[in-house]
Amino acid sequence: MSISQIGRSIGESPTLKLNEKAAILRQKGDPIIHLGGGEPKSKAPIDAILAASAHLNTGEIRYTPADGTIDMKKAIIRYTEEYYNRLVEPENVMASGGAKQAIMVALQAVVNPQEEVIFPAPYWVSYPDMVKLCQGIPVPVLPEDGTFYPRLQDIEQQVGSYTKAVIINSPNNPTGAMYSEQFIAEIVEFCEKRDLYLIMDDIYHRLIFDNRKMINCYDYAKDRTENSKLIVINGVSKQYAMTGFRIGWAVASKKLINVMSNIQSHQTSGPSVLLQKAATGALNGLQSCVENLRITLENNRNIMIDRLNSFEGVKVRQPDGTFYCFADFSAYEKDSMKLSNFLIDKVQVLTVPGIAFGLDGHLRLSYCGSVKDITEGIERMKWALDLNSPNELYIGDRKLVRDWT
Numbered sequence: 469m470s471i472s473q474i475g476r477s478i479g480e481s482p483t484l485k486l487n488e489k490a491a492i493l494r495q496k497g498d499p500i501i502h503l504g505g506g507e508p509k510s511k512a513p514i515d516a517i518l519a520a521s522a523h524l525n526t527g528e529i530r531y532t533p534a535d536g537t538i539d540m541k542k543a544i545i546r547y548t549e550e551y552y553n554r555l556v557e558p559e560n561v562m563a564s565g566g567a568k569q570a571i572m573v574a575l576q577a578v579v580n581p582q583e584e585v586i587f588p589a590p591y592w593v594s595y596p597d598m599v600k601l602c603q604g605i606p607v608p609v610l611p612e613d614g615t616f617y618p619r620l621q622d623i624e625q626q627v628g629s630y631t632k633a634v635i636i637n638s639p640n641n642p643t644g645a646m647y648s649e650q651f652i653a654e655i656v657e658f659c660e661k662r663d664l665y666l667i668m669d670d671i672y673h674r675l676i677f678d679n680r681k682m683i684n685c686y687d688y689a690k691d692r693t694e695n696s697k698l699i700v701i702n703g704v705s706k707q708y709a710m711t712g713f714r715i716g717w718a719v720a721s722k723k724l725i726n727v728m729s730n731i732q733s734h735q736t737s738g739p740s741v742l743l744q745k746a747a748t749g750a751l752n753g754l755q756s757c758v759e760n761l762r763i764t765l766e767n768n769r770n771i772m773i774d775r776l777n778s779f780e781g782v783k784v785r786q787p788d789g790t791f792y793c794f795a796d797f798s799a800y801e802k803d804s805m806k807l808s809n810f811l812i813d814k815v816q817v818l819t820v821p822g823i824a825f826g827l828d829g830h831l832r833l834s835y836c837g838s839v840k841d842i843t844e845g846i847e848r849m850k851w852a853l854d855l856n857s858p859n860e861l862y863i864g865d866r867k868l869v870r871d872w873t
């Protein structure tokens with residue numbers, strides 16, 4: 469079979485694959501614990517459900533404009549004013565099928581074949597493949613100082629004549645690191661000076677801990693005109709626990725949004741009217757659901773970090789936000805894929821291998837599930853890895869006996 473070069477260069481999303489694996493194992497009746505997930509377990513906000521079901525009941529389920537409904541755009545404009553202190557116009561906004569599509573379309577709108585897109589590593593799994601889908605070259609940059617906090621000089625060193633864009637995701641998936649205000653200020657200024665597109669993937673921006681304040685990239689943008697190359701991405705998936713609704717958005721210059729909308733119009737048309745109704749309901753409704761989720765996640769983070777610190781061989785930094793931590797397990801096994809498979813096989817705990825995010829020796833562990841899953845999952849992992857723990861472990865009434873050294 470003849471497959472295109474692009475088709476051959478794209479791999480399956482490792483995180484979506486893991487969700488599938490979890491579902492299959494669960495269906496088989498295996499007592500699995502999924503610490504690899506990327507979605508909060510709370511219910512979608514009631515305002516989202518009511519708005520979508522009211523529209524469903526009308527029976528008038530039609531196409532929408534390629535860049536989103538008027539109501540959706542108004543809600544995004546209000547959101548941008550409230551959380552970014554920036555007043556934008558409908559032509560500056562495009563709603564998409566998730567933040568994922570908004571980022572993809574933004575890249576398609578700006579990247580030419582062989583042009584480079586820089587992003588700090590560890591990175592969200594989709595960035596490299598998204599850039600490859602545009603026939604561009606992904607350039608992941610691991611901070612030289614060994615932390616998860618990039619410095620401007622790390623990025624600056626990689627910028628050349630082929631560089632077209634930089635993607636920044638803070639707080640970050642997979643590390644949970646929230647980059648400093650100084651770094652955000654510097655990167656905004658740097659991209660303006662070097663005439664580079666800067667894609668701010670802010671999908672986790674309200675899910676931050678320890679009384680941190682949101683960092684607003686617009687505060688550091690000198691170019692407030694329609695020539696600005698700043699693209700801000702957000703969505704309802706994470707903060708409103710609405711991953712299955714598939715609504716995200718981009719805010720950028722009118723010209724770029726127009727190009728992005730044209731691309732989207734041929735790819736998928738506008739996002740489903742029902743899902744935009746739900747997202748509009750969430751954005752305009754009671755916001756306590758976001759704060760409740762944030763508090764739950766902060767508590768879960770504390771529990772997970774506390775348990776991980778009891779491992780002799782694990783090094784972990786406390787996440788500043790999101791619902792992930794990225795722990796160094798290399799003292800046990802340097803090959804993260806091997807380690808992740810070992811944990812599934814031996815104790816039915818699903819984790820995401822660090823190599824999927826560009827850094828081997830680590831595992832991404834999610835704390836968006838229940839406290840019971842976190843504590844039991846980590847306990848099982850400790851039993852499997854720490855050879856000083858007792859030889860036997862009970863999972864329900866099943867007795868496991870360690871037969872490896």
Ligand SMILES: Cc1ncc(COP(=O)(O)O)c(C=O)c1O
Nearest residue numbers: 566567568592641671703705716
């Ligand atoms: C960093 C980052 N950006 C974007 C997305 C995509 O979000 P959405 O569900 O809105 O497509 C995710 C989802 O995992 C993510 O972690």
